[in-house]
Amino acid sequence: MKPQRILTISLLVVAGACTSYSHPEKAATQIAFGTAVAKKGLWREAAFRYEQAVERSPNNAEAHNNLAVALEASGEFARALTEYKKALEIEPNNNYIRRNYARFAEFYTAYTKTTGKAAGAP
């Protein structure tokens, strides 16, 4: 197979991956939809979508990060902590996840200190 042909196929793979919005069974579709509703402030729906993404792709650090953010926005801080930790386990060097986690940890430490309990814990 000629390299040009392989390159064409590869580009099609990239394009295919980027236009997966129409495939609800894919994690990327769930993330894209979750993000669209999150931007409208519908964090419960976003959390549901990101949960679906995590189910479909358990090793997707971005899905875990987004789920953590949505859980935080819904006041489920203990679950958010678990999701941030999972995201960092998968991608320890991802700067965005690290920054999110640092900000969350600062807030959560102060919050649990004043309430004396892990808020949002079952």
Add this chain to the structure above:
Amino acid sequence: MHRRLVRHAFAVLSAALFLSETACSSVDQVKLRLPLKPKLPLRGNERIALAPFILVTDAEKAKDKRLQNVDVQAEFHRFLKKQLEKKTKFDVIETPPDVKLPTQNLNDLARAQEFWAAVGTQTSAELIVSGSLEFRVEDRSGYKSEEYQSPIDNRTYVRQVYVEQTGFVFDIVFLVLDGHTGEKLLQDEFKDFRQTGSKQRDELSGLFENLFSLENQILNTFVPRDREAERYIFTD
């Protein structure tokens, strides 16, 4: 020749696959309002009595003329009453003027169960708020390390610079007591430092700047509040 072509093609495919993982992954910064549950589990319509607070004053610092004109107790009571009436559904009352604190020690005050139960009976309050207040001028000026780039050799050095930082500190210890049993339900501390800046701010505006910045935390003792935060989300 054929092997070289295959190797080349494989490298191109790998790069393309890597790109498919990263090329379409982008990030957005979003603003959240983090819901904060109240620290006390309450119905929300309790009768709450505001009792006097212990005034903490350092003999040296009390000499500061700027602080002598401020009735911290009265200003704080007025602020707290107004906020509770405006932002909660509590029935807010003040304890009668003849109610005097049995001690000026905060720990003893928190343990004065009989006294608080008596106040509760006298006022029919389910909750009583007291604690301690400290308002002072604090000088945090001092030497701090700072990095700078030398114009001579373009290297970065660390130097000590004197930073002037003076401001007002408001330190509030909050005690919430059960009006029936006199038992302490919660003890919490709120502290805020406001720098006076270049303009010499007067003590009353300093006090209220402290209070406004603590307002959310104070009210969160009794009612749900929220706090703004920023986070990154991956968009696809």
